[in-house]
Amino acid sequence: MPRSRHSDALRAAQMYYLQDLTMDAIARELRTSRSTVSRLLSSARDTGLVQVQIRSPLDSAPELERMIREQHNVDVHVVPVLDTLNEAETLDRVAMQAARTIGPLVDSNAIIGIAWGATISAVSRHLTRKITHDSIVVQLNGAGNMQTTGITYASDIMRRFGIAYGARVEQFPVPAFFDHASTKTAMWKERSVRRVLDLQDRMSIAIFGVGSVDSSYPSHVYAGGYLDENDLKLLAGSDVVGDVATVFFRADGSSDGITLNERSTGPSHEQLRQVRRRICVVSGASKIDGLRGALAARLATDLIVDEATARRLVGFGDSA
Template sequence: MYVEREQDVLRAASMYYLQDLKMEVIARHLGTSRSTVSRLIKRARQAGLVEITLRPASTRAPGLGRSVAAAFGIDTYVVPVPDSASHIERLDQVSMTAARLLSSWFDSDMVMGVAWGTTLASVSRFLTPKPTRGSHVVQLNGAANMRTSGIEYASDLISSFGTAFGAAVHHFSVPAFFDYPDTKAAMWRERSVRRVLDMQRRADIAVFSVGAVAGAVPSHVYSAGYLDDADVRLLHEEGVVGDVCTVFLRADGSWQDVHLNERATGPTPDELQRVPRRVCVVAGDNKVAPLLAGLRAGVVTDLVVDEITATLLLDAVEPATPRRRPRT
């Protein structure tokens, strides 16, 4: 006799609503019947684990997606959100979509590179289990800092991706930024570091967001002890608008002569471009400038973005033709 468990309620609802699996398939996964799966999904709704929101047919998300794709030559997934949505609500919706897409793209014998940060931490919360074989998840940028260590934060985040896919996890146990470029050069010769760098180079998918220097919600790299005041002043003086994998970018996408990049441990745009699929997940008004810089640097092949941010992105590209935010 089948006994309902809370974890089965959550698993059934996740597979049905987030992975679009049919009830027959879910029943096989759970070792039960279709009718039981139907009951589990109903219970998830009653318990508040699932909230169903109807979005109007007038949403501009599909058109925005086509416009962004045409402007930058990338695949774009625009997530509909109401104008009244808070930053957290926008981030949740985008993270949920990104988690679903990653589950459909990542499979056995693949390598996924993951950059730590607030957005990827959100994505990790929506990952649903998908067992794979011979797969690997590797951390893309170092995380240690002077104030909060940062190692445990990044380790937990990367491990959550590995757990979701049953993949071997490779942590990158170096600082986010070295104090001296010479120290970085020496560490890059160490066998333990080279092993992780080699795994990064094997990545089939890289997943990251963009960090914003300014805005009401500062990105993790700017708010958690990774930079001191002198570093931040230097970034402003050099025209930096944000970062990708803790490598700093100007508005035009240039990065090579930004001084802090000599000490950064994340992959450069040139190195990222060697990864076949590069997934950028973005939500928030303050992310528009760094997102545009990342697009100009050529680091993105697949963009997951909310409707409001996509509208602001196109406004930034075509300032002469202001767009009205979508009504909901």
């Protein structure tokens, strides 16, 4: 929003929510129309100036959040979702909440690392604009494979984040996996690649989903032609349960000895754990094994998750 409209939206929100004035009274005070006041209040909600909280004694989300914080040491937002929704509908609800949660965390001069995938693609479609200055959105892992460069898919996600936060976008034009570890070693010495890697090293926020081998809503890395039959056998032989930014891990969070990681272009778990704010977005109870592995690896500081998955995570209630 332009600064003057931002100021008007803030003033209208304060009068409406804090002073209990009607929209007609606000319109008279601001010398504008009632419909303009309605649009200002909508803008205040959409841009995060106003955040609505509903506290119900029947709501289990706060208790789930407390249990997850205690068990896994993460800040968590549990998204209430009806069990009657399918996984695509659940993902859309979680993505909407994630977009609203992420916005206030993004400040000027931020370097925001984004791992492409179905979940973060959904999040990118719900982002609302926020004015920042000198911020950068950097792609965390390459997106090419034997069938496609992956540029269109990944760049669309990066572009939406860049537009939302007025940030410069830095793509990572390498494959998701090199054919040989030696090729990766050589490429990582190239100055054009090192420039992107240096930005990743200075990230202040990383945003990612969790890929899961057994998810009923297939993760893009498993369904998009990135892994051949031999790769899948290697993962099964290493007891892999999931990945973050195409770097794989087991149920206990370990990743040592997983040979495919030597060819992956995503950041190592050690590198990711150096980022101050690491926001993990997960939708769908079928991703529970991948989520548990990611939390065991301490890859997230913040978790946004649907209620059914949260229940399974802590063994809460009838869904345990």
